[in-house]
Amino acid sequence: MTGLHALHMVIGIILVAYVARRAWSGAYTPENHNFLEGTGLYWHFVDLVWIFLFPLLYLIGRH
Amino acid sequence: MPAHVQPLRVYFSVFLALMAFTALTVFAAFVNLGPANTFVALAIAVAKATLVILYFMHVKGNTKLVPVVILSGLFFLFILFLLLAADYGTRGWLGVPGR
Numbered sequence: 228m229t230g231l232h233a234l235h236m237v238i239g240i241i242l243v244a245y246v247a248r249r250a251w252s253g254a255y256t257p258e259n260h261n262f263l264e265g266t267g268l269y270w271h272f273v274d275l276v277w278i279f280l281f282p283l284l285y286l287i288g289r290h
Numbered sequence: 291m292p293a294h295v296q297p298l299r300v301y302f303s304v305f306l307a308l309m310a311f312t313a314l315t316v317f318a319a320f321v322n323l324g325p326a327n328t329f330v331a332l333a334i335a336v337a338k339a340t341l342v343i344l345y346f347m348h349v350k351g352n353t354k355l356v357p358v359v360i361l362s363g364l365f366f367l368f369i370l371f372l373l374l375a376a377d378y379g380t381r382g383w384l385g386v387p388g389r
């Protein structure tokens with residue numbers, strides 16, 4: 228599960244880097260930023276998975 | 291669409307709250323609460339997930355249809371976990387080896 232999550236993260240980092248580069252050159256406007264919005268949603272989905280994976284893998288059964 | 295964008299201060303506050311929850315969940319993991327440990331860890335995780343969905347995924351302030359779709363998805367997930375728990379909890383009731 229950690230490996231699959233790492234794969235999702237690598238995809239996310241590439242997407243966010245691409246969006247950041249495009250945003251710097253002014254590609255996104257208040258009218259058109261759908262790709263940026265979608266990338267943000269994807270990144271926070273990966274975020275959500277880790278919120279549950281971290282306690283399940285590393286914290287439960289620790290004491 | 292940009293109507294749901296919050297001031298930058300809100301996003302930093304949510305980030306700080308998530309960090310505080312992470313510290314809390316690590317602290318709670320080292321305190322022996324018996325079976326309640328799992329429950330506490332998952333309850334904090336649900337609280338953090340709610341913050342991320344509401345603020346970072348812009349569900350708060352969006353059309354009411356969005357939460358409805360999310361909740362119906364979570365409801366279906368709940369049914370799947372319930373079936374899993376029903377199977378796991380009743381293993382061995384029949385007294386048949388391997389069943």
